[in-house]
Amino acid sequence: MPIKSRIRSIPDYPKKGILFRDITTLIKDPVGFRLAIDSLTQHYLQDGMDFDVIVGIEARGFIIGGALAYTLGKGFVPVRKPGKLPAEVVSQEYQLEYGSDTIEIHVDALEAGQKVLLVDDLLATGGTALAAAALVEKVGGIVSEMAFIVNLPDIGGERKLLEKGYNVYSLTDFEGE
DSSP: HHHHHEEEEETTTTSTTOOEETTTTHHHHHHHHHHHHHHHHHHHHHHOOOOEEEEEEHHHHHHHHHHHHHTOEEEEEEEBOOOOOOEEEEEEEEEEETEEOOOOOOHHHHOOOOOOEEEEEEESSSSSHHHHHHHHHHHHHHEEEEEEEEGGGGSSHHHHHHHTOOOOOEEEEEOOO
């Protein structure tokens, strides 16, 4: 698949034993970036999914989510690392495959009942996506779906998200690699 072939694999990053799927090679390629955004745009236009705003997870989720918000005519809300948002925030700690982290969202980022498409570059353990979904829900939003460029199904994140009742869509999978 053209998208998959434009994603670089980096062994032992960020620590030994991790095979990191790097979308920077996809998004630096104008054809690859356009293909990714156009594919997501077409999916959501054809799917007819009902959502009001796109929430992107720092940092690569900003790139994908911002471009997708533009093509779909939706607003964009950032989920950031601690200390980066200027107004009052809600925080959520979560586990990564190689440690723990915290993310935040403005308390007034969403209106009660607002439907959200949550976007990030990659789904591995699901920890970041679950934390972002928890933030969306804490401020009154409803997660309609989660979208990713890359899914790593063997790591189990997709299964965790589906078990929690979330809808998941990804452009490409890297299985058993």
